[in-house]
Amino acid sequence: MELRDIEVFLTLADELHFGRTAERLHLSQARVSQIITEYERQIGGSLFDRSNRRDVRLTPVGARLRDDLTPVYGALRDSLNQAKLAVRGFDAELRVGLMPFNVPALHGYWEAFTTRHPHYELRLRYASFTDPFGSLRRGEIDVLVTWLPVDEPDLTIGPTLFTDTHVLAVAATHELASRSSVPVEALADFAHVMVANMPETWENGYLPFRTPGGKTIKRVEAVTNADELLQLVSTGEIIHPFPAHVMHYWSLPHIRWLPMPDLSPLTYVLVWRTDAESDPIRAFARTVDDLGPITDGPV
Amino acid sequence: MELRDIEVFLTLADELHFGRTAERLHLSQARVSQIITEYERQIGGSLFDRSNRRDVRLTPVGARLRDDLTPVYGALRDSLNQAKLAVRGFDAELRVGLMPFNVPALHGYWEAFTTRHPHYELRLRYASFTDPFGSLRRGEIDVLVTWLPVDEPDLTIGPTLFTDTHVLAVAATHELASRSSVPVEALADFAHVMVANMPETWENGYLPFRTPGGKTIKRVEAVTNADELLQLVSTGEIIHPFPAHVMHYWSLPHIRWLPMPDLSPLTYVLVWRTDAESDPIRAFARTVDDLGPITDGPV
DNA sequence: CCAGATCGATCAGTCACGCTTATGACACCG
DNA sequence: CGGTGTCATAAGCGTGACTGATCGATCTGG
Numbered sequence: 001m002e003l004r005d006i007e008v009f010l011t012l013a014d015e016l017h018f019g020r021t022a023e024r025l026h027l028s029q030a031r032v033s034q035i036i037t038e039y040e041r042q043i044g045g046s047l048f049d050r051s052n053r054r055d056v057r058l059t060p061v062g063a064r065l066r067d068d069l070t071p072v073y074g075a076l077r078d079s080l081n082q083a084k085l086a087v088r089g090f091d092a093e094l095r096v097g098l099m100p101f102n103v104p105a106l107h108g109y110w111e112a113f114t115t116r117h118p119h120y121e122l123r124l125r126y127a128s129f130t131d132p133f134g135s136l137r138r139g140e141i142d143v144l145v146t147w148l149p150v151d152e153p154d155l156t157i158g159p160t161l162f163t164d165t166h167v168l169a170v171a172a173t174h175e176l177a178s179r180s181s182v183p184v185e186a187l188a189d190f191a192h193v194m195v196a197n198m199p200e201t202w203e204n205g206y207l208p209f210r211t212p213g214g215k216t217i218k219r220v221e222a223v224t225n226a227d228e229l230l231q232l233v234s235t236g237e238i239i240h241p242f243p244a245h246v247m248h249y250w251s252l253p254h255i256r257w258l259p260m261p262d263l264s265p266l267t268y269v270l271v272w273r274t275d276a277e278s279d280p281i282r283a284f285a286r287t288v289d290d291l292g293p294i295t296d297g298p299v
Numbered sequence: 300m301e302l303r304d305i306e307v308f309l310t311l312a313d314e315l316h317f318g319r320t321a322e323r324l325h326l327s328q329a330r331v332s333q334i335i336t337e338y339e340r341q342i343g344g345s346l347f348d349r350s351n352r353r354d355v356r357l358t359p360v361g362a363r364l365r366d367d368l369t370p371v372y373g374a375l376r377d378s379l380n381q382a383k384l385a386v387r388g389f390d391a392e393l394r395v396g397l398m399p400f401n402v403p404a405l406h407g408y409w410e411a412f413t414t415r416h417p418h419y420e421l422r423l424r425y426a427s428f429t430d431p432f433g434s435l436r437r438g439e440i441d442v443l444v445t446w447l448p449v450d451e452p453d454l455t456i457g458p459t460l461f462t463d464t465h466v467l468a469v470a471a472t473h474e475l476a477s478r479s480s481v482p483v484e485a486l487a488d489f490a491h492v493m494v495a496n497m498p499e500t501w502e503n504g505y506l507p508f509r510t511p512g513g514k515t516i517k518r519v520e521a522v523t524n525a526d527e528l529l530q531l532v533s534t535g536e537i538i539h540p541f542p543a544h545v546m547h548y549w550s551l552p553h554i555r556w557l558p559m560p561d562l563s564p565l566t567y568v569l570v571w572r573t574d575a576e577s578d579p580i581r582a583f584a585r586t587v588d589d590l591g592p593i594t595d596g597p598v
Numbered sequence: 599c600c601a602g603a604t605c606g607a608t609c610a611g612t613c614a615c616g617c618t619t620a621t622g623a624c625a626c627c628g
Numbered sequence: 629c630g631g632t633g634t635c636a637t638a639a640g641c642g643t644g645a646c647t648g649a650t651c652g653a654t655c656t657g658g
Contacts, residue, residue: 004645027646027647028646028647028648030646030647030648030649031645031646031647034645034646035645052654054654054655
């Protein structure tokens, strides 16, 4: 009856799927099955009904146990975390999820927050492209830095961090490379890649599925991270629009950055779970509010 | 960071002594040291101050962690326990601590309680002689069956279960064996044994340290359990008074039971932690109250 | 009604780590 | 200054946590 088993139980109670549970916990499916079997043996009765192969369901006892254990397990994690912070002299932590290439542009916020609130530990974590809101909901991060639109009823949209125009990344050898700027309509003439399984309206906010002129902007193959994407750009296989500030993050000799003045700018905001709002979150939101959106371009 | 480690941490925080902690958890002292070291490594700072060899102390962080973890760990154990009970069809359990030889005499109570409250599981556990109130305070049992006087401010004294006269256990070959009864004063003439480390007033309640005539009733060597004690009785090395009902528990051909009419009778009561009073405890106390003390002798 | 896909259970094998005994290192005490 | 009580460290053993491979059952689409 160990802590790990409880985590497995709670995750399975959430996912109701052995494979996905295993994936989330970086375990083999076999192990999840074994742990649950052993757990049920210790309790003395079944917690999940898996007679039907199509879907796993909680038994009444299982549901009750999940309800009992969820807050307790959370409190236990919080206590341990609080102790870890206390040894390092902090009262609490704020985990901000964002893309790595956004970090330098927001330097002013990090600095202001850490000087204003030295007893809060600031931790920057890389949010996954594929499921940014999921990491927020699972409590892996406290606030998320992302672009609009965010259309999620359980999330609060906080202050705007900055608004940025687009630049198009193309290979130095690409036929567009010599242009001084690129119109939106041109996007439809070349191949694009987007990360797999993004929420649709969110993906559309970044790069529309159609041009204003009505032409389809087609995605070809999916990638899992930005570096892989840039690799495809540099070989000329695809082109890809970025918010302008990322130019200063990568220094890639084989890539050209071309302004796209008529593609509507991206607005980056702070987002958090409404029912998980906390002092550090409010403190950071207030800091952003006080400084106002960053306008003087990336550092 | 496992559940067992937390238990070790909390036990050490309570005992402030590695050896006793190890004993309570049935571990080696070395292992306790290893677990705490590893735990501190994970937290990132020390939880106990053991620079002074004489006594171990909690650091501020450690004290805070103990305060945070104590209720959470308890709630976690409760949740798991609740689930175990639920699978077997019970709502709650009542753990009664008592000496094994008391069990048959109380049969009427067990029966009445289980029929009146089929959704409460009754569990009889053998309370240790050496530290009966400790097991109550550590939450290992819910109620204790014991004799008066009980002089513990944090404990509630419940209804009386029965009142019993003494019989003296002597070897069949002992010089007293042929007597039809034995006066109190005779106790001072022979060797006695008591279990080590009993609370003093409690031991005195069972067998006074002095006879009414002022003679000392001297104990010789300590034993750890009743069987060991009876062994010494049967070889004639010691004599020992018991409450009369235990005669029917053991059938020992080499031992004689002699009435002791002038030794003041023992009163057995129910005792529980005042701040841990619960529905099952109240239900059992009410059952005992309703039936009244058992007077018709042991079954 | 069959072929293929999906998903949980089971098996056999490997390796880490939980725990022990033995010993070391240190702080107090007489 | 040894003796005693106490925690830390070392070395070694055995269990059980975990994996990949496979089985067997159930559902879906043509």
